[in-house]
Amino acid sequence: MNEFEPVIVAFCCHYCAYTAADTAGSDRISYPPNVTIVRVPCAGKVDAIHLMKAFEKGADGVYVAGCLSGDCHFKNGNTRAARRIAYVKQLLGEIGIEDERLEMFQMSAGMGDRFAQVAAEMTDKVRSLGPSPLKNAVAAARKAVA
Amino acid sequence: MITAERKPLEELVECIRPYQRILLLGCNECVTVCAAGGRKEVALLASALKMAYAKEDKTLDIHEITLERQCDPEYVEELAPHIDKADAIMSMACGCGVQEVARRYQQMPVFPAVNTKFMGASEHQGVWAERCQGCGDCLLGLTGGVCPIARCSKRLMNGPCGGSSGGKCEISPDVDCVWQLIWDRLKALGMEDQYEKIMPAKDWRTGRGGGPRKIIREDLTE
């Protein structure tokens, strides 16, 4: 049986989500290896194009993890991120890619278990959605370069 | 500024279907300000088009170039060295820019990526509203600085009509009744007497009705 393992990119803000990942690590709470973390100073630093490029380059799922409401180190970076994710979801819909492949989550620095839970949930969800519709083209492009 | 909105992706994909190499052009002026066709939007659209093609296991070669303006021939000229990189051009500029590019590069099919909407101003971040219809004979001094030609659904110059309700236009509760706004302004300015002066029938020749318009400055032409 062909076991599909999704590639998930997680943009995590330094102050909360990335620290939560650290906490998960030091508390020995495991989370799926499918998730690759990209540390950003703030969820608000993530622009629409970063999310698009992640999918363009073959990610099966992408999420942005930021601080809880009212707790953003930069005041409203998390709310800006949420609006951008909504915009890109719409764009994905226009392209014909399931918008559930992109999500936003919020957590605080100490929530190691939440970080792990989110990582697992997203991985499971994307696994059931299947590989990104762009998979073939991405693979072909890689072959061409190789 | 001139405002615009990106066309639905489906429509754009259909336009460029016959082509493999596209030049995607942005404009650094109006469409940047209303987030419809500037550098960022060009990057997003290029990514989206590539993904749409990839979904059908096809590749698309896109070159992204954002010009300072597309409505001045000097800037449009800057595309000349890049023209042979593509079989078609898609421009995210307003209709003015698209036409200038088409005029200069006659051998290239040029497609608009946005629907040019109106001349407007920003009400607050992310919201732009129609303000001017280019009637060619500005009467804003008589209406407290609020334009009935652009903002009255019926273009009434002696409004309001009988459908004005709670400061809103009969066509939608989201549309202000501009004559309510004009009256409020005239009151605030102590210019109430202006209201009863009958504005005579407009000479539409100064507007689009007189045919496509041109401005020539003799002192500036070479």
Added chain:
Amino acid sequence: MKTDSTLEKVLESGNLAVTSECGPPRGALPEKIKEKAEMLRGYVDAVNVTDNQTAMVRMSSFAACVFIKQMGMSPILQMVTRDRNRLAMQADILGAYSHGIDTMLCLSGDHPHFGDHPTAINVHDIDSIQFVDMVRNMRDEGKFQGGADILNPPKMFIGAAANPFADPFELRVARLAKKAAAGVDFIQTQCIYNLDKFEKWMEGVRERGLHKKVHILAGITPMKTVGMARYMKNKVPGMDVPDEIVARMGSVPKEKMADEGIAICVETIERLKSVEGVSGFHIMAIEWEQKVPEIVEKAGLYPRPEI
């Protein structure tokens, strides 16, 4: 007398005038307009014919007016600025006058948004006030809007609409003053349910002497059902239906609602008779024209004066 209009004659004679309204059919069906007009014969001094009302295409007001004129009744040509430019309007006015139509109503018109052709362009080459001014010039100066002389100018008795219930209320008298200054001869108001508000508007009108410059016909529409009352209260812009009216319509059983509606109508007319400056009544019984004779009789306005 400015014209040969029957309506003008009745108004100048000091009698209360009565007008009503017919909506033309949504097809080439002359019988429909003739049937409706026939129901009104003898009960009204003149009959309005609406012009693509609510922006829905119907037989043109002009054509329907011709049929009514041929029946020996007096039509009022309604014309909106929404659908025609000034050339077409002047041409239609000459055409209508040549058919003996001598009374008209100058209106802006409902926005195409409401109708069956929302994709159409909204003309509004001129607005209703500029329109009144244009027709007055055609009649009194004998000139086209563009300045040239008219051979045998149309002597139109010029009407317009007024809505005392639209916002902002403080402008509604000033707007009537503007129409009066532009040369309007008579006004038909939006249908009246809120008598207090109407009387307040009339106070403002009288203060400026406008009731002496312009004949004001009070608009009246009978309610058929409580549903209609609620619809008009909540869904029609520029309409003011007090809660008491809705309650009253709802207080009677279904089979008695129509009669209650007529009763309210007649009471309204009686009360308005005593309001100084009201020169008559414009009864709009949309798709219920057969009730107009009953209303006119019960309100003591029958028979119509022989002028």
